[in-house]
Structure formats: C-alpha cells, structure tokens
Amino acid sequence: MKSIKGILFIILIMSSSALLWYFATPIESIQAVNRLSHIIGGMAITGFFLVFLLATRMKFFERWFHGLENVYFYHKYLAILSLVLVVIHGQLQGLVPHWDKVQRTSLSEFAKELGSLGQYGFIALILIALLAKFLKYEHWRIFHRLLLIPYTFGIYHAYFSSRYDLLQPTPLGIFTAITATIGFMSALYMLTMYQDMFFKYNGNITGIKKIGPNVIELEITLDKTIPYRHGQFIFIKILQDGIEKAPHPFSISGGDGKKVFVSIKALGDFTKKVYDSVQLNTPVALDGPYGHLNFEKGTQQQVWIAGGIGITPFLSYLQSQPVDRDIELFYTYHGQDNAIYKEFLQEYAKTNQQFKVNFIDTTQMDRLSFENFSVQAHTTIFMCGPEKMVKRFAKQFKSYNRDINVDFEAFKFK
Incomplete structure (x- = not known):
C-alpha cells in the first residue's frame, strides 16, 4: 500500500x-x-x-x-x-x-x-x-x-x-x-x-512461558481493556529493576484485551535481558495499539507469509476464531528451535480445511522465494517479518501478479 x-x-x-x-x-x-x-x-x-x-x-x-x-x-x-x-x-x-x-x-x-x-x-x-x-x-x-x-x-x-x-x-x-x-x-x-500521556494501559506480567531456547511468551493482565485488532502491535515498558525501561514494540499474539499475550525473541540486549530475567508480577505500561494489518478486510482468498517471530500477528487471529476464508500460510524460520507455535499451526491445519500451512526451515531447505509465483486474482497478501524479507517478497509478488493487494508489517523501527 x-x-x-x-x-x-x-x-x-x-x-x-x-x-x-x-x-x-x-x-x-x-x-x-x-x-x-x-x-x-x-x-x-x-x-x-x-x-x-x-x-x-x-x-x-x-x-x-x-x-x-x-x-x-x-x-x-x-x-x-x-x-x-x-x-x-x-x-x-x-x-x-x-x-x-x-x-x-x-x-x-x-x-x-x-x-x-x-x-x-x-x-x-x-x-x-x-x-x-x-x-x-x-x-x-x-x-x-x-x-x-x-x-x-x-x-x-x-x-x-x-x-x-x-x-x-x-x-x-x-x-x-x-x-x-x-x-x-x-x-x-x-x-x-x-x-x-500515551502509556495509559497499565498492568502486570501474570504468566511467563519459554517456548524455545530464545523465545518467551508473556501473559499481561491489564487494569483496563485495550481495544486492539488482530494483527496489531503495542509498545511495552517493562518496569523491573535491571531491565531497560525504554518502550519496545511487540506484536500481540493473543488475548481478549483485558489480558494480552506477546511473544518476544531474544535478539538484542533488551530482549535477551527479558528472556533471562523477567519476573512474574512485574508492572508494565502499554502504548497502542498500532499496525494496519486487517485480515477481516482482506479478500476471501489470502496468502500469509511469516518470517521467524513474525508469526505472532497471525496467531492472534487464528486463536480468536475458526477461519472463514481460504488462507495459505508460508512460515519461514532458521532451524527448528525458531519454529515457534509449529505444533499449534499443524493441529489448526488438520481441523480447518480452509487453512493450509507450509513450513520452510532455511537450514534444511532453500530460502523462500516467490519469483514466478502466481496467485489467483483478487488475492490479499499479508506479510510480517524482517524488513528486507517482506519488501523483497512484495516486489516479487507485484512483478508477476496484478490484481492482488500486498500488505505487510516490518520489524525495523529505527
């Protein structure tokens, strides 16, 4: 767009x-x-x-x-x-x-x-x-x-x-x-x-789950409901001694507004510190929501592409309701340790005929590419992942397909 x-x-x-x-x-x-x-x-x-x-x-x-x-x-x-x-x-x-x-x-x-x-x-x-x-x-x-x-x-x-x-x-x-x-x-x-003024949603970390050697899922219970749409992200300040208090953006991977889940991959100093030392009942403050991915406004035919931790905004939608449109997901990651929520996606595909998932482990397979990849007319493409990846895919799709919409969120914020 x-x-x-x-x-x-x-x-x-x-x-x-x-x-x-x-x-x-x-x-x-x-x-x-x-x-x-x-x-x-x-x-x-x-x-x-x-x-x-x-x-x-x-x-x-x-x-x-x-x-x-x-x-x-x-x-x-x-x-x-x-x-x-x-x-x-x-x-x-x-x-x-x-x-x-x-x-x-x-x-x-x-x-x-x-x-x-x-x-x-x-x-x-x-x-x-x-x-x-x-x-x-x-x-x-x-x-x-x-x-x-x-x-x-x-x-x-x-x-x-x-x-x-x-x-x-x-x-x-x-x-x-x-x-x-x-x-x-x-x-x-x-x-x-x-x-x-902006961090008006306050709460506490009420659940911590390590879902891989470098990914942690936090359950946050808020004082008041945050009105978010599936696919959006928030800025979070974790108010624990020893953890940087600057706000950082993370996609919402589930919840009902009063309670939200975020999945954090340990990539830098801040996220590694969160993975290693965040504690239960730590107070947090939230700003948002942000993000323009809107799966409900997409066409009946959709293609989803997730890179690594970029799977989280899609999970928010999948966990909220059964899909009522035809969706094919391409989930690319580097090594099985980074294939978070793989079992959930496999089970979801088994019980929902309109949902298909493709797993691409770049340690075992060629890097995902959409060159010469054609999709049906009036298909909506949703992507979330590293900036270089989603922009490369967007260019590939638009080169070979005309009547499609391409929408994405990228990780880069600096």
Whole structure:
C-alpha cells in the first residue's frame, strides 16, 4: 500500500515553505545567492519541523503513511534531507558577496554563531542516529532527542540573522511561527509528556512461558481493556529493576484485551535481558495499539507469509476464531528451535480445511522465494517479518501478479 496522503502532506508543507520564502519581501533588496540561501535555510527548518511532528506517533499519521514503519522511514529521510539543506545553506552563505551581508549587531552576530553551532549539532547527532545499529536502544533515543537543541539554535538563527522580518504577520511570518512552535512543542512533548500521556494501559506480567531456547511468551493482565485488532502491535515498558525501561514494540499474539499475550525473541540486549530475567508480577505500561494489518478486510482468498517471530500477528487471529476464508500460510524460520507455535499451526491445519500451512526451515531447505509465483486474482497478501524479507517478497509478488493487494508489517523501527 502506498503512503499517498503522507507523501502529499510532506510535499505540501515543503513546497509551501519554498514558495513563501521565494515570494516574501526582504527587509532590503538582496543578491540572488543570498535569496537562494534563505530559501534553502527556511526549507531546512521546515523539514526538521516535520521530523519532530512525525516522531509523535499520532494515529492519523499511521493511517496517512499506511503503517508506523513508513512514518519512521520518512522521518529518517526527512532528517537527512534537512541536514543536507542546512549544509547547502551554510555553503551558500559563504558565497554571498561582502557588500550584500547585513550590518551586524550583537544580536545578529550571536544568531549567526548559534546557526553555526546548530549546523554542527545537526551533523553530529544525525550521524549518530544513522549509526543506530551500533548503539544500545536507550543510548540511541537519548542522542535522537538531543536534536531539540540544534533545532532551537536554528530557529533563533532564522529569526534574528535573516534578511526577512519573520516577526511581522506576513504569510511567511505566520507560517514560520506556526511550524516552529509545533515543531518545538512536538519535540518537547516527546521529551516530557509522551511517557505519561500515551502509556495509559497499565498492568502486570501474570504468566511467563519459554517456548524455545530464545523465545518467551508473556501473559499481561491489564487494569483496563485495550481495544486492539488482530494483527496489531503495542509498545511495552517493562518496569523491573535491571531491565531497560525504554518502550519496545511487540506484536500481540493473543488475548481478549483485558489480558494480552506477546511473544518476544531474544535478539538484542533488551530482549535477551527479558528472556533471562523477567519476573512474574512485574508492572508494565502499554502504548497502542498500532499496525494496519486487517485480515477481516482482506479478500476471501489470502496468502500469509511469516518470517521467524513474525508469526505472532497471525496467531492472534487464528486463536480468536475458526477461519472463514481460504488462507495459505508460508512460515519461514532458521532451524527448528525458531519454529515457534509449529505444533499449534499443524493441529489448526488438520481441523480447518480452509487453512493450509507450509513450513520452510532455511537450514534444511532453500530460502523462500516467490519469483514466478502466481496467485489467483483478487488475492490479499499479508506479510510480517524482517524488513528486507517482506519488501523483497512484495516486489516479487507485484512483478508477476496484478490484481492482488500486498500488505505487510516490518520489524525495523529505527
């Protein structure tokens, strides 16, 4: 599914910024390179406004971009684009003729210095954020949130070092005031209020079951019912000493809303710590639900594809009711130890004629591929697994099949 509404929203905001800066009247006439530098600098500030706004995880953004993983995708590349614009702005300012530079006051000189500091801050922090796979998640989150500091410097620089009077109620002044305020408040909200306002579902871990050498199933009993749809996921904070308290996303693998189950695979520092040391009655806090997989809205003919722990959103649906449509599941995993819930799926297939399951153990068989794989017209494909896997399969399906819908959730969130 395409993120049409989200893409149009980004294009609208960024193009509005460019046009408003282009048609704005400077305090006094300026040279063409200087004008271009201001336009690009203004677009950079607008880009970072969007970066902070998308980080709030507002539910309508998930709908507009068709999935939280797509929100994060555009969040990441908007940050890179904005950084490039900041660097270009600085380089163009170096090309402005001396005679066209504004007469410096102590205020404008200070704003210029803050602008330079903001540029270096953006470069350093975004480069660190791009190296996320080498950092612990909690450390990555800290560096990520420090972007508020260079953003604040950049706003101050725009207001007090610009050749345009942004304090006047002109279209550019109003646009800059609105976007700067929303961007700053979005960043501040993520720093201070997000943990209290969004994690409104509280409960305790009332059951622990190790279902493999590296997978654990947690039963969570909540104080109030969380209204979720089968196939969705939640962010969980596990409030136990010795376990990182940062929220992490996990698919709901079953439950009734008052009680939910999540299956966690020990892949990184956090999940390994949970697998090794999580205890009964540990308090937890939940945010969500998120996710756009909707099996009920799929066609009568469906193909499901799960990679490893990506089987969990499908389990939520299968355990809730007998299937009433024709479903073929392809479950790929690396080694029998990673084939969680295999017995359940085998038994389910025996008792439900409309459900068929294929097990693909990549230690014994060739890697799953859907090249030259045709499906019936008007089939819905649902996938959950590692990002590279589901995107590769989506491309393969669309190359050989036209009248199908492909929907997926990917694991990558940084």
